Amino acid sequence: MDTDVLSRKEQALTPSTxxxxxxxxxxxxxxxxxxxxxxxxxxxxxxxxVRAHLGYLxxxxxxxxxxxxxxxxxxxxxxYDVEDYRDIDPRFGTLAEAEILIRxxxxxGIRTIxxxxxxxxxxxHEWFQAALAAGPGSPxxxxxxxxxxxxxxxxxxxxxxxxxxxxxxxxRTTNPDGTPGEWYLHMFTPEQPDLNWNHPDVRRExxxxxxFWFDRGVAGVRIxxxxxxxxxxxxxxxxEKDDHPTExxxxxxxxxxxxxxIADSYPGTRVLVGEIWVPDIVRFTNYLRPDEMHxxxxxxxxxxxxxxxxxxxxxxxxxxxxxxxxxxxxxVLSNHDVTRPVTRYGREDTTFAFLKKRFGVPTxxxxxxxxxxxxxxxxxxxxxxxxxxxxxxxxLPEVEDLPxxxxxxxxxxxxxxxxxxxxxxRVPLPWAGEAAPYGFSPDGTATWLPxxxxxxxxxxxxxxxxxxxxxxLYRDALRLRRELPELGDGPLEWLDGLGDEVLAFRRxxxxxxxxxxxxxxxxxxxxxxxxLASTPLxxxxxxxxxxxxxxxxxxxxxxxxxxxxxxxx
Numbered sequence: 112m113d114t115d116v117l118s119r120k121e122q123a124l125t126p127s128t129x130x131x132x133x134x135x136x137x138x139x140x141x142x143x144x145x146x147x148x149x150x151x152x153x154x155x156x157x158x159x160x161v162r163a164h165l166g167y168l169x170x171x172x173x174x175x176x177x178x179x180x181x182x183x184x185x186x187x188x189x190x191y192d193v194e195d196y197r198d199i200d201p202r203f204g205t206l207a208e209a210e211i212l213i214r215x216x217x218x219x220g221i222r223t224i225x226x227x228x229x230x231x232x233x234x235x236h237e238w239f240q241a242a243l244a245a246g247p248g249s250p251x252x253x254x255x256x257x258x259x260x261x262x263x264x265x266x267x268x269x270x271x272x273x274x275x276x277x278x279x280x281x282x283r284t285t286n287p288d289g290t291p292g293e294w295y296l297h298m299f300t301p302e303q304p305d306l307n308w309n310h311p312d313v314r315r316e317x318x319x320x321x322x323f324w325f326d327r328g329v330a331g332v333r334i335x336x337x338x339x340x341x342x343x344x345x346x347x348x349x350x351e352k353d354d355h356p357t358e359x360x361x362x363x364x365x366x367x368x369x370x371x372x373i374a375d376s377y378p379g380t381r382v383l384v385g386e387i388w389v390p391d392i393v394r395f396t397n398y399l400r401p402d403e404m405h406x407x408x409x410x411x412x413x414x415x416x417x418x419x420x421x422x423x424x425x426x427x428x429x430x431x432x433x434x435x436x437x438x439x440x441x442x443v444l445s446n447h448d449v450t451r452p453v454t455r456y457g458r459e460d461t462t463f464a465f466l467k468k469r470f471g472v473p474t475x476x477x478x479x480x481x482x483x484x485x486x487x488x489x490x491x492x493x494x495x496x497x498x499x500x501x502x503x504x505x506x507l508p509e510v511e512d513l514p515x516x517x518x519x520x521x522x523x524x525x526x527x528x529x530x531x532x533x534x535x536x537r538v539p540l541p542w543a544g545e546a547a548p549y550g551f552s553p554d555g556t557a558t559w560l561p562x563x564x565x566x567x568x569x570x571x572x573x574x575x576x577x578x579x580x581x582x583x584l585y586r587d588a589l590r591l592r593r594e595l596p597e598l599g600d601g602p603l604e605w606l607d608g609l610g611d612e613v614l615a616f617r618r619x620x621x622x623x624x625x626x627x628x629x630x631x632x633x634x635x636x637x638x639x640x641x642x643l644a645s646t647p648l649x650x651x652x653x654x655x656x657x658x659x660x661x662x663x664x665x666x667x668x669x670x671x672x673x674x675x676x677x678x679x680x
Contacts, residue, residue, distance in 0.1 A: 134382045135439040136599025137174040141500045143447050144203050146539045149552040155559045158204035162212050172589030175222040187302035192233035196320045213328045222330035229317050230336045231303040239304050254310050256296035270346050276525045300521045308340045321373050331382035338387045359389050367403040392432040399438035409441045417461040419614040419628045439600050440495035451536050454509035456482035468530050481656040484645035488658035491588045492624040494603050505569050506581035509535040543572035597622040623661040630655040639663050
C-alpha cells in the first residue's frame with residue numbers, strides 16, 4: 112500500500128474509532144447523488160453539490176450518509192449498472208473529490224457508506240466485453256452465466272426465471288459472423304449481466320473493491336440485492352427443487368463471512384448493510400449473525416399498511432427475530448425504489464409492493480402528509496438505526512405526472528408502460544426560490560428530471576423559516592433522539608389501554624411514544640409532558656394520524672414485558 116493511501120486512511124479513521132457501536136443507533140441519510148444538489152450547473156446532482164450542503168446534513172442531525180452508486184455507469188438502471196468500481200462517474204466528479212468529501216464529512220462527524228452492487232455489472236464493464244470477445248468456452252465467460260441454449264439449434268431460452276424488473280432473464284448474443292450465439296443471464300436488465308459467484312475471480316475482485324474503499328475512509332458498504340448472488344448451477348426452474356435457484360441460497364453466507372473478516376481487519380467499525388428482500392424473517396436474520404452483516408434493511412415495516420395492529424405486528428416480529436443474533440433493527444419508510452410516504456399513506460391501499468406501481472392511483476396529499484409525519488416520529492423512536500431518504504424530511508410527495516418522454520427507469524419500459532417506474536421519487540430536491548429549479552441548479556437550468564411547479568412551499572429555505580414545517584419536525588426529532596438516553600438502541604415495552612387504533616410503547620423509565628392511527632382524537636396518558644408531536648395537540652388529546660413523544664411521569668397505561676432485544680453494547 113502506498114504512503115498516500117496510508118495517509119488518507121489515518122486521517123479518516125479517527126471518528127470511526129471513537130464509538131465502535133455507532134451503527135447500532137445511527138441516523139443514516141440516503142443521498143441519491145443525481146438529485147441532491149447540482150454543484151456545476153449542468154442540471155444533474157454531483158459531489159460538489161453534496162459538499163456544499165454538508166452543513167445542512169450536520170444541522171439535520173444525521174450520523175452517516177449512504178450514497179447510491181457513484182461509479183462510472185451508462186445509467187441503464189440509474190447507476191446500478193457499474194462499469195468501474197474504482198472511480199467516480201464524471202457526471203458526479205472525480206475520485207479525488209470523493210476522497211475529499213469523505214474527509215470533510217468525517218470532520219463534521221458524518222460517516223460515509225457506499226453502495227456495492229455484487230450481483231451484476233454493466234455490459235460495458237471490461238470483464239463482460241472481454242467475455243463477448245473471447246467466445247464460447249473461454250475462461251472469460253466463466254465469470255458470468257453463459258449458456259448455449261436449449262433445443263437442437265440453441266434457440267430455446269435456458270430457463271424461464273422472471274426478472275426483478277419483469278420479463279425474461281436471458282439475452283442471446285450474436286457471433287462475429289452474424290449467427291446467433293450463446294445466451295447470458297441477467298436478473299435485472301440485459302445491460303446488467305449477472306456475475307458467477309462460484310468463480311474465484313468474482314470473489315477476489317469484490318474483496319479487493321471493499322479494501323479499495325475502506326482504505327479511503329468509508330465507514331461501511333450497503334450491499335445491493337444481497338440475497339441474489341448465488342445461483343443453482345443446474346439451472347432448474349423455480350419450484351423444481353426445495354430451495355430457490357436464485358434467491359437466499361445457503362452458500363451466500365460464506366461470501367459475507369469473508370467480507371466481514373475484511374471489514375473487521377480495519378480499525379474502527381466498518382459496517383456491512385444488506386438489502387435483503389427475504390420474506391422469512393428467520394432466514395432474513397441469519398444474515399445478521401455476528402460473523403456476517405452488521406445490519407440489513409427492514410422492508411417488512413416499510414411494506415405494511417397504515418394501522419396500529421399492522422405496525423405493532425411488524426415491530427414485534429422484527430425485534431423478536433433480531434434478538435437471538437444480537438443485531439439492531441433498522442427502520443426505513445422509503446428509498447429510491449419506493450413511492451414516497453406522503454403519497455403512499457394518502458391512498459386507500461397504503462401497502463407497498465415492488466411491482467404494483469400504476470398510473471392514476473388517487474391519493475389524499477393532506478392525509479398522506481399527516482401520516483408521513485406521524486410515521487417519521489414512530490420510526491425515530493424505535494430501537495435500532497434509522498434511515499432517511501433524501502426529501503422525506505421535506506415532506507415531498509411522489510411526482511406522478513412526469514412526461515413520459517423524460518422517464519428513464521427501466522421498470523417503466525419493461526412493464527410495457529404500465530408501471531410508471533421509480534423516477535417519481537428521484538426528482539431533484541428543492542432548496543430555495545419561487546420556481547424550478549428551486550436552487551438545485553442555477554436559475555434557468557433544466558434539471559435531469561423536471562420539478563413540479565408547486566414546490567415553492569416545500570423548499571429547504573421556506574421550511575427553515577417555519578417552526579411547524581416537516582423539516583423542523585425532523586430536526587427536532589433527531590436532536591431529541593441524540594439527547595435522550597432512552598432512544599436509539601435498547602429495549603422497548605408496549606403500553607396498552609389506549610384503544611385499538613393506538614400504538615404506544617415506552618423506552619426506558621421516562622419516555623413514551625403514542626401513535627394514533629385512527630381518525631378520532633384520543634386522550635393522552637395522565638401525568639405526561641409532550642416533548643414533540645407530529646401535529647398540534649389540543650385539550651390534552653392526540654388527534655387522528657398523529658404521533659406524540661412524551662416524558663412520562665407514571666403513566667396510567669399498563670406496560671407489557673419488554674420485547675426481546677440484545678442489550679446495548
